[in-house]
Amino acid sequence: xxxxxxxxxxxxxxxxxxxxxxxxxxxxxxxxxxxxxxxxxxxxxxxxxxxxxxxxxxxxxxxxxxxxxxxxxxxxxxxxxxxxxxxxxxxxxxxxxxxxxxxxxxxxxxxxxxxxxxxxxxxxxxxxxxxxxxxxxxxxxxxxxxxxxxxxxxxxxxxxxxxxxxxxxxxxxxxxxxxxxxxxxxxxxxxxxxxxxxxxxxxxxxxxxxxxxxxxxxxxxxxxxxxxxxxxxxxxxxxxxxxxxxxxxxxxxxxxxxxxxxxxxxxxxxxxxxxxxxxxxxxxxxxxxxxxxxxxxxxxxxxxxxxx
Amino acid sequence: xxxxxxxxxxxxxxxxxxxxxxxxxxxxxxxxxxxxxxxxxxxxxxxxxxxxxxxxxxxxxxxxxxxxxxxxxxxxxxxxxxxxxxxxxxxxxxxxxxxxxxxxxxxxxxxxxxxxxxxxxxxxxxxxxxxxxxxxxxxxxxxxxxxxxxxxxxxxxxxxxxxxxxxxxxxxxxxxxxxxxxxxxxxxxxxxxxxxxxxxxxxxxxxxxxxxxxxxxxxxxxxxxxxxxxxxxxxxxxxxxxxxxxxxxxxxxxxxxxxxxxxxxxxxxxxxxxxxxxxxxxxxxxxxxxxxxxxxxxxxxxxxxxxxxxxxxxxxxxxxxxxxxxxxx
Numbered sequence: 001x002x003x004x005x006x007x008x009x010x011x012x013x014x015x016x017x018x019x020x021x022x023x024x025x026x027x028x029x030x031x032x033x034x035x036x037x038x039x040x041x042x043x044x045x046x047x048x049x050x051x052x053x054x055x056x057x058x059x060x061x062x063x064x065x066x067x068x069x070x071x072x073x074x075x076x077x078x079x080x081x082x083x084x085x086x087x088x089x090x091x092x093x094x095x096x097x098x099x100x101x102x103x104x105x106x107x108x109x110x111x112x113x114x115x116x117x118x119x120x121x122x123x124x125x126x127x128x129x130x131x132x133x134x135x136x137x138x139x140x141x142x143x144x145x146x147x148x149x150x151x152x153x154x155x156x157x158x159x160x161x162x163x164x165x166x167x168x169x170x171x172x173x174x175x176x177x178x179x180x181x182x183x184x185x186x187x188x189x190x191x192x193x194x195x196x197x198x199x200x201x202x203x204x205x206x207x208x209x210x211x212x213x214x215x216x217x218x219x220x221x222x223x224x225x226x227x228x229x230x231x232x233x234x235x236x237x238x239x240x241x242x243x244x245x246x247x248x249x250x251x252x253x254x255x256x257x258x259x260x261x262x263x264x265x266x267x268x269x270x271x272x273x274x275x276x277x278x279x280x281x282x283x284x285x286x287x288x289x290x291x292x293x294x295x296x297x298x299x300x301x302x303x304x305x306x307x308x
Numbered sequence: 309x310x311x312x313x314x315x316x317x318x319x320x321x322x323x324x325x326x327x328x329x330x331x332x333x334x335x336x337x338x339x340x341x342x343x344x345x346x347x348x349x350x351x352x353x354x355x356x357x358x359x360x361x362x363x364x365x366x367x368x369x370x371x372x373x374x375x376x377x378x379x380x381x382x383x384x385x386x387x388x389x390x391x392x393x394x395x396x397x398x399x400x401x402x403x404x405x406x407x408x409x410x411x412x413x414x415x416x417x418x419x420x421x422x423x424x425x426x427x428x429x430x431x432x433x434x435x436x437x438x439x440x441x442x443x444x445x446x447x448x449x450x451x452x453x454x455x456x457x458x459x460x461x462x463x464x465x466x467x468x469x470x471x472x473x474x475x476x477x478x479x480x481x482x483x484x485x486x487x488x489x490x491x492x493x494x495x496x497x498x499x500x501x502x503x504x505x506x507x508x509x510x511x512x513x514x515x516x517x518x519x520x521x522x523x524x525x526x527x528x529x530x531x532x533x534x535x536x537x538x539x540x541x542x543x544x545x546x547x548x549x550x551x552x553x554x555x556x557x558x559x560x561x562x563x564x565x566x567x568x569x570x571x572x573x574x575x576x577x578x579x580x581x582x583x584x585x586x587x588x589x590x591x592x593x594x595x596x597x598x599x600x601x602x603x604x605x606x607x608x609x610x611x612x613x614x615x616x617x618x619x620x621x622x623x624x625x626x627x628x629x630x631x632x633x634x635x636x637x
Contacts, residue, residue: 040441040443043438043441044438044441044443045443047434047435047438048438048439048443048445048446048449051435051438051449051453052449052452052453054510055452055453055455055456055510055514056452058467058468058471058510059456059467061467061470061471061478062466062467062470065470073476074476076481078476078478078481120362120363120366121363123359123360123362123363124359124360124363124364126359127355127356127359127360128360131352131355131356131359132352133349133352133353133356134349136356139360139364142364142367142372143364143367146367146371146372148619148620148623149371149375149616150570150571150591150615150619152571152574152591152594152595152612152615153374153375153378153594153612153613153615153616154370154371154374154375154378154612155374155594155595155598155612156374156378156381156388156594156598156605156608156609156612157373157374157377157378157381158370158374159598159599161369161370161373161374176370177370178370179366179370180363180364180365180366180367180368180369180370180371181363181366182367182371185363210355210359235458238460239458239459239460239461239462239575241460241461241462241574241575241578242574242575242578242595245578246595246599256460257460257461257462257463257575260462260463260466261462261578261579264466264469264579264582265582270473270475270476273469273470273473273476276466276469276470277466277467277470279463279466280463280464280466280467283460283462283463284459284460284463284464284467287458287459287460288455288459290458291451291455291458292451292455295451295454295455298458299454299518302457302458302515303515303518303519303522
């Protein structure tokens with residue numbers, strides 16, 4: 001995420017990127033008027049369909065191939081759909097890597113890691129906006145710079161730190177170094193700053209402390225922004241590869257992407273592509289489902305800073 | 309004198325609260341207030357640290373401390389896991405900038421970044437222009453096109469590994485249909501680099517399309533309509549109105565894409581080409597040097613420091629120049 005453009009609130013970004021057509025029915029009529037029909041089809045739907053095919057076909061090919069027996073993978077005349085669908089490939093994945101354990105690790109790391117990160121982001125953003133201390137802006141600047149440091153740069157020292165703490169091949173060792181959250185803090189701080197002051201004034205007159213102001217006022221009106229941060233965090237944690245790859249080498253502590261990497265190094269023949277596709281389905285399809293259901297928040301969060 | 313004036317003032321404005329007898333109390337009050345403020349301030353500090361402290365500590369321990377310690381490691385000739393390390397000054401940096409293998413990393417990074425950034429931005433803009441036509445059903449298309457951006461790089465790489473397989477991949481079947489033999493995507497280093505660029509662009513173009521789409525939607529419709537009335541054709545309209553008004557978006561995407569292509573491509577690179585022959589961009593090289601076959605931790609740390617400052621400069625340049633020179637509405 002770039003920190004240089006003036007970002008709007010996530011809600012505004014979501015609105016800007018997902019504007020529905022104003023009058024759907026009028027749009028339909030206009031698009032398919034005889035006068036516009038050729039234009040609609042040639043410069044509208046044709047490129048849209050080509051673009052969608054380029055995106056969807058590889059994923060469809062993955063799902064289809066994951067149900068094909070080895071014979072249909074190595075054939076010179078492949079078919080789009082499996083002729084004799086089978087679950088053998090999924091069985092094979094489970095026999096090469098401890099699939100349930102690895103899946104469980106991924107879920108554990110994603111759930112625990114994301115929960116802590118979101119909580120930390122909420123409390124830090126709240127403190128930066130509402131608790132007046134000298135130097136708070138300097139601390140925020142420090143967090144912004146941290147946003148710019150890619151995990152790869154800090155990989156080696158973190159490896160030494162976590163190894164020194166005995167965190168190799170442990171789930172907490174996978175989770176801990178990623179917990180400090182700059183992205184979520186940044187996004188929620190922008191959101192909290194945009195909240196109207198009047199919301200808090202009545203509560204202050206009642207003598208409400210910071211805890212009550214956070215949990216009874218700031219949180220309830222910020223749920224969309226928090227959902228955005230949470231979903232982006234979940235996506236990142238689930239897909240995270242480099243750090244778990246470095247810090248684990250025993251299969252029962254690996255997360256799914258690392259387990260699949262191991263699977264790839266075991267399965268090197270052409271016939272094993274079906275097994276690898278089954279593995280890819282396991283890591284890709286859950287995120288596809290989450291994305292399809294909640295794309296509004298995820299797109300808003302991931303394109304944050306882009307929309308003026 | 310002073311008393312006189314005060315008396316006079318007191319006579320003139322009998323209700324004024326600031327009459328002389330209360331002056332000492334005023335001073336006491338000021339001290340009191342200062343003390344209260346300090347008490348409040350220290351109370352605020354402890355609350356602030358309660359709320360933000362854990363996060364700040366984690367960021368210090370796992371982002372800032374590594375930045376500093378990398379600079380120290382980068383001056384060492386040191387194998388990962390070895391107890392012995394000798395100080396070599398700036399040798400690691402000199403080697404990275406002058407040795408053939410170091411220069412090769414820059415060449416690969418340059419080609420990969422250029423291909424990835426230009427590819428995903430051009431395709432992303434084309435898709436955004438089409439999606440901006442307000443056709444029914446475009447929301448579904450937008451979701452579909454964006455979706456690879458949220459998928460695991462390892463999963464994507466596995467899928468494309470299969471598609472690019474020169475003997476049995478879907479692409480070799482398609483090329484075979486046209487009578488073309490599949491290139492050796494994995495054995496030839498140049499083809500391997502093109503392959504990972506294609507896959508990266510596939511995963512990334514939806515991000516560019518959505519950001520471009522948001523930019524397009526912020527262009528006022530009346531400008532376009534005015535140009536249409538003046539008989540400007542669609543191509544003229546694009547280059548004279550749309551593109552100039554889109555420059556902030558273009559520069560934003562340029563900078564984020566350069567940064568992402570340098571950092572986020574790791575999953576695809578490592579999974580599709582595990583040894584990194586011909587595809588060792590700077591981020592992959594950092595990994596290969598310390599955790600690959602060589603275990604040259606000092607050298608790896610030096611490259612990491614160089615990467616950090618490269619990203620720092622790119623962001624600073626954007627802050628300094630780009631923000632001012634581009635056309636904002």
